Amino acid sequence: MKHSVEEVVLTNGMRGLLVDVPDATVMSFRFHLRAGDYFAPIDQYESAHIMEHMVLGANERFRTSRKFNAEFQKNGAYNNAMTGYVSMYYVAECADFEWERILELLVLSISKPYFTQEEFKAEYGNVHEELTGFLNNHNRVLFSELNKAFDPTGRLKTDADRLELMKNVDTAAVKTHYKKTHRSDNFRFVIAGNMKGRRKQIERLLESADLERGERFAFPGDTIRSLDSALYVERKEVKNLSFDLSTFKMERISEEEQYALHLVDTMLTATLHSLILGEARERGLAYYVWSTFDMGSNNTSWDFGAEVSKKNIEQLFDIMTFQLRKILDGDIDKDDIEMAKQYRLGAFQMGAQTVGSFVRSYGSRYFYDETITDYDNIPDHIKAVTKTQMVKVVQEMFEDDVWGLGVLGSCGTEYAEKLREKLQILWR
Numbered sequence: 234m235k236h237s238v239e240e241v242v243l244t245n246g247m248r249g250l251l252v253d254v255p256d257a258t259v260m261s262f263r264f265h266l267r268a269g270d271y272f273a274p275i276d277q278y279e280s281a282h283i284m285e286h287m288v289l290g291a292n293e294r295f296r297t298s299r300k301f302n303a304e305f306q307k308n309g310a311y312n313n314a315m316t317g318y319v320s321m322y323y324v325a326e327c328a329d330f331e332w333e334r335i336l337e338l339l340v341l342s343i344s345k346p347y348f349t350q351e352e353f354k355a356e357y358g359n360v361h362e363e364l365t366g367f368l369n370n371h372n373r374v375l376f377s378e379l380n381k382a383f384d385p386t387g388r389l390k391t392d393a394d395r396l397e398l399m400k401n402v403d404t405a406a407v408k409t410h411y412k413k414t415h416r417s418d419n420f421r422f423v424i425a426g427n428m429k430g431r432r433k434q435i436e437r438l439l440e441s442a443d444l445e446r447g448e449r450f451a452f453p454g455d456t457i458r459s460l461d462s463a464l465y466v467e468r469k470e471v472k473n474l475s476f477d478l479s480t481f482k483m484e485r486i487s488e489e490e491q492y493a494l495h496l497v498d499t500m501l502t503a504t505l506h507s508l509i510l511g512e513a514r515e516r517g518l519a520y521y522v523w524s525t526f527d528m529g530s531n532n533t534s535w536d537f538g539a540e541v542s543k544k545n546i547e548q549l550f551d552i553m554t555f556q557l558r559k560i561l562d563g564d565i566d567k568d569d570i571e572m573a574k575q576y577r578l579g580a581f582q583m584g585a586q587t588v589g590s591f592v593r594s595y596g597s598r599y600f601y602d603e604t605i606t607d608y609d610n611i612p613d614h615i616k617a618v619t620k621t622q623m624v625k626v627v628q629e630m631f632e633d634d635v636w637g638l639g640v641l642g643s644c645g646t647e648y649a650e651k652l653r654e655k656l657q658i659l660w661r
Contacts, residue, residue: 234585236425238595238605241432243440246449249422250599251432252591260332260426261325261588262339265600267450268321268414271388273406278390278398279360280406281414284348285316286356287407289323293345298352301342310335318389319452320600321414326589329427336424336438343415344442353404361399367392371468371475371641372538378466379477379639385458416447421603423596425588452601454531457481460637463649467642474546474642477538478553478656481635486533486626491526492614493622494535494630498524499573500565501556502537508556508569509537518545518552526630535630543644550655557659560627565620577615634660 234254242248273281289312290298305312310327323343327335367373377391390398420442424435459481486494502510502524513519522539541549559565584590591608598604607614638656640649 234587234591236591236608238608240603240605241436243417243436245440245442245444246416246418246446247420247422247439247442248603249420249424250595250605251428251435252423252425252588252595253428254425254588254591255427255429257426257588258329259588260327260329260335260424261592262323262336263423263592263596264323264339264343265421265596266321266414266419267319267452268410268419269317269319270390271319271453272414272450273410275388276398277401277406277410279395280402280410281321282316282395283353283356283360283399283402284407284410285314285321286360287348287352288346288411289314289342290356291347291349291352292342293347294341296347298355301338305335305338312339324592332426332431333434333438336435340438340442344444346411348404348408348411350404353407357399357402361396364392364396364399371471372477372540374468375466375475375477375639375641378641379464379479379637382460382464382639383457383479383481383637385456412445414450415444417442417444418447419449420444421600423592423599425591425595452530455529457483457532457635459635463646463653464637464639465641465644465646465649466639467645469643471642473540473542474640474644475538475540476546476641476652477536477639479534479536479637479639480630480659481535481633482533482630483633483635484531484533485528486629489614489618489622490626490629491528493618493626494526496570496573496577496615496618497560497623497627498526499576500569503573503576506572509552512552513539513549516548518549522549522553533630543642543648546652547655550652554656554658557627560624561631561659563624565623567620570618570620570623574615574618578612581611581615631660636660 236252236254238250238252240250268281270278270281290301292301295301308328308331312325315322325335325339381389381391501508502522505511505514510522513522519539519541524537526533526535595606598606638653640652
């Protein structure tokens with residue numbers, strides 16, 4: 234879809250991007266704050282999450298959540314909110330004809346929430362149910378336990394920890410977190426849709442938000458420790474084994490390196506003919522194998538994982554170590570590189586079909602450091618990646634020797650440690 238983008242800086246300290254998609258029949262909104270769990274007191278960890286549940290609820294105009302959402306959704310509009318460790322998001326999408334009404338309701342809910350005791354009790358229960366449900370998601374359980382093990386500060390919590398800490402949160406804690414974080418200078422936004430003749434009205438509505446001024450919190454750095462032994466999470470009722478292998482580069486990799494690592498991920502696990510997943514499927518060893526990387530302000534993590542039977546997991550680890558060692562040794566077939574590039578180019582084009590895709594794509598970088606992605610030149614960046622860059626970024630991901638393996642299932646600690654030993658060849 235053809236589009237153009239411009240940055241706007243408002244008098245109240247908000248700033249963001251307006252993505253003009255002339256033929257769009259939908260408007261998409263995404264607001265970002267640094268207001269996640271990190272910014273809450275450690276003994277009131279869930280105050281951020283419970284607050285996020287309550288903001289899109291009762292407010293100055295609508296005294297209950299049900300009434301607000303009945304009004305918001307009456308023409309099919311969608312809204313949601315998400316809380317992470319650092320970031321908090323408020324999102325909405327609506328038909329083009331009601332964009333102004335929906336933006337006005339969003340601004341109302343974000344700037345004039347009513348944190349009533351009745352709704353606190355309801356959302357406390359909903360968050361408790363949500364976290365309890367997460368305990369049945371074995372991959373999430375493993376991921377959170379592994380992240381906690383990597384963190385020497387004790388700030389990262391599992392869902393089980395969060396359930397225990399909920400008892401320390403009350404309406405006063407929710408209001409305190411809101412007042413601390415919901416300052417106009419802490420807001421960033423991306424709005425995508427047909428912008429013709431609408432910029433001034435969008436700016437007016439956003440500047441009407443009745444919010445105090447305040448700082449845009451700095452993105453926190455992370456302290457990460459390497460794990461000297463496998464992390465084993467016992468689940469006797471689980472027949473297969475879930476694993477998560479994480480390795481860290483103790484700095485944020487460059488944009489050029491990100492394109493290279495995306496291609497490596499594609500080459501290894503993105504398709505049924507990729508080097509790791511493809512061979513695993515061909516040999517009947519695993520239904521799905523994934524890999525992905527993520528970046529903080531001072532580190533980059535690269536993860537591999539799967540759910541696989543005990544009788545197959547060692548063979549899968551052999552495939553993984555063989556393919557990764559080949560890349561570390563500089564051995565990449567040019568045909569595999571071209572396959573990965575063609576896949577990424579096609580995925581990029583298919584990912585530009587909706588206004589929501591533009592909001593997510595631009596927001597992922599803009600919300601971190603206010604860089605506007607050079608969207609039109611992404612295909613050129615993909616094409617420009619070289620074998621040398623791919624080898625170099627993989628070598629960098631293993632050179633700091635900060636890593637760990639987590640295993641969930643019923644194999645026992647000793648077997649989990651045996652699996653870890655099979656991977657040590659990657660850090661030799």
